[in-house]
Amino acid sequence: MFKPLALGIAISAAAMAFATPTLADYPERNIQGTIQWGAGGATDNVARSLTPHVEEILDTTVVLTNRPGGTGVIGMNHVMRQRPDGYNLLYGAENPQLYQLMGLADFSYDDMHTVNIIGQGLVVIAAPADSPYDSFKDVLEAAKENPGTLRMGGTGAGGLPSTVHAMVNAVDELDVRTVTFGGDGPGITALLGGHIDFMPLSLAAAKEQILGGQLKGLAVLTQNELESLPGVPPITDALPDIGSFLPWGPFWGVFAHEDTPDDIKATLEGAYEQAVNNEEFQDFLRNFGAEPLNLNGDEAQQYLDNWQSVTAWSMYEAGAVETSPEKLGIPRP
Amino acid sequence: MSKKPERLQAGERAFDWLLLLFSGAVFYQAYQITGFSSINSAGAFPIGLSLIMIASSIAVLVNHRRKEKPNTRGPLDELTSFLRQHFPINVLVFCALAVAYLAAIQPFSFFVSTFAFLALTFIYLRQGKIVSSLIISAVAIAVIYVLFTLVFRVYLP
């Protein structure tokens, strides 16, 4: 018990040495921003595009650090262990909402304060350009004719493809071989070489390949066709029942320690709301294949709860996880 | 290539037996992952690798038979000769200071503990020269601060 105490003393001494600790002055030093995923990934790109606008508004420097590993557990665990003074923020993706279900960790975003849900990524199911399948319906039919032979690209348990697979299996049947890659990039490379037959991908990663004609879009995971991706049908054309799970997609958000003082929470929420609204950033998000959300407070909580309930139950019903969401107190959608 | 068989080092037999033991522990841990459930599972490769470790450490032990025993009397003498050879007082003190340094970083902040570590080891290894040791430590700290904190914006604990 000596370590935390000594740490506390050291930090408070340092804080006192820096300036008089009146909360109204927040922020009076650099803020540490922890990115849950590695450099160059989607979360990293979003965080690094948004942060300069926040720095301008708060008139401070946000030092961004990537702490990847363990599906983001490492980065989130780090921020939760820091002092709740508003000087440590987490830039995270959707994964923590599934930690308890998958037994990765015993916390989720419910254990942090949501500063902002920045936006939501769109999802597309893609196949090589010379694929015999022209729509997701063809894939479903082919998979039923020869169960367990089509090769679907995945990114591991809890990844986006596995969740989409679970959603499909919750309303229909899709029996395929899953080939796991290190992420969307390696998966797209395998698609281009024809080493797998199809793969659910984030639109951000696959958009250029589809528009350039190197990949074929089979379906977008939305209710309607997208303006930015004409000619690719919505998945509800092939599977009307999946509509109850939509809209769904990976999201990115900014989070602070739960016990952060209320006025600091308010300052942060205001600053991030303004920054996400910045036109330059909005353009970036759209070009990136994502939908801006800019949610905080109750709206953000509602979004997080809904996302968790839809995803957890579809995975459970498809048999992708053994723990019942009910046991974790996740209500049915 | 000399015909004379090589002599085993002091402690070599004990170390190689430890490696075999360690390989066994790794195998046990690997088996815990998924058992022998499938040739394509999370545990398949770890089990394979741990079997290779066991096999190769046995091969190392078998090779001992071709070598001469170390020139020591009994295990205790072998241990002391091993320590004398590879763990002279310098290595032990440095090792202890390094461990203390790492343990101190989080409670006492990086810069304070680094300064203390550098100053102490300099003074110990150079047997005195206190003033110049302190100055060099301070310069090193300053360089690290400028390079890492200011230029590369690495947040040091």
Added chain:
Amino acid sequence: MSDTISYLLMAWLDPQLLALTAIGTLAGIYVGAIPGLSVTMAASILISFTFSWDVNHALALIVGIYCGGVYGGSRTAILLNIPGAPSAVVTAFDGYPLAQQGEAGRAIGLSTVMSVIGGLFGTLILASTAPVLSDLALQFAPRDYFLIAVMGLLLVSTLSGKSLARGIFSVALGGIIGLVGMDPVTAQGRFTMGSIDLMGGIHYVVVMIGLFGVAEAFYQLHFLSKEPVRQKVDKIIPAFSMVLKYLPLSLRTGVIGVIVGALPGTGGDIASLFAYDHAKRTVKNPSKPFGQGAYEGLVAPETANNAAVGGAYVPMLTLGMPGDAVTAIIIGALVIHGLNPGPMLMIETPHIFWFTVGNLVLANIFLLIFGLTGIKIFTKVVELPKALLIPLILVLCVVGTYSLNSNMTEVYWMLGFGILGYFLKIFGFQMGPIILGVILGPLLDETYRQAMSSVGDSVSAFLLALVTNPLSLILTSVIVLVLLGNTPVKGWVVGQFQRSQ
């Protein structure tokens, strides 16, 4: 055509771009030289800086950092036996012995020139055959990556020194270290023993810094009273005849570098290992035995890892697919700047391609200038009294490891690996095979499971695919030939052949 030339020369004629490339190269050399500070990290920090700049300025800076950083890793490998980056691990095998013999200056000079030759060769291949090479790279199926990793495993015979059994043990140990953490397929913990910190695995740079840097620091404590080696500071720039002599080797290893670099998923670290192995197998009379300061042992990896830079740009510029971690960040930078990296990049914005090619050439010229100046000051590091150098090395290892992921636990691991490395050193184990295992272990595991999943877990279908697909057949044959070449079978076949004549 005139457009192409004007794009090519863009970075050469604009003083601002020229300056940024120069600054980037210089910064890259130092980032690369400090273990733990990676080019990946520097590039991603820069993206925040360059957010409001013009895209060409950002690209110029990153190209410089990239070229300088890949080269910079060799500096600390030669001077302190701590590779600044994974792609410089091999450079330490012969570079550090050279420094111990007082030839640090010449070793740095030679590796600078060879890095530049490799870098220019890689750029040339990029400019001339990018579309062909990227088509080739796409043909590599998971099983082919698996075969490449197996080929990599064969390097163990090159790296293990006297005892092959110890070498094989070390590779397997390295593989286990590489697999620690969450299984990427099923999210089960492997060897994590319930620790959250271990879920993310042990980064191979942590292992590298511990085994090389800290173990070496402990080892050097035995020689505290020994006078440091006086470094020869003449003939730092290698003679033209010397460069000419090693040119055939460097061009061969350059080809290895470009191809391995162009494959998404493998990069300069693996390229330099293959190159070293190639040198050891083909060079019959090295300047000194390999591992004791052979110039060939510097030429091969240094050409290959810099040639891999040009290779890594191939899939990035033609397909929008990253060839390695740094090009992944460059793609991110292009996205943030509103460009669309993808197959259309070369058609919509052809200037990006030719600008990058011109910029790479420029960065390599700066590399030559910055690499060959200031060597004398650097070699002074080796002449520092050991009592000062050893504690400073340890602090450098700590800072380097911490800056990797800002994780104190990794620093503890680093020291642990240092102590383990010291024991292994005492009992005649080599560090190279452990690093080989750490790098290849996860690649083998991942690609093996991808290949098995693709054929529905059928062993017979997997083996059949190895001999029916032309590319896989070539790779399989190479592996079989190398294996046969290392066993008595070779002697038997040769004997039979001679008898029949």
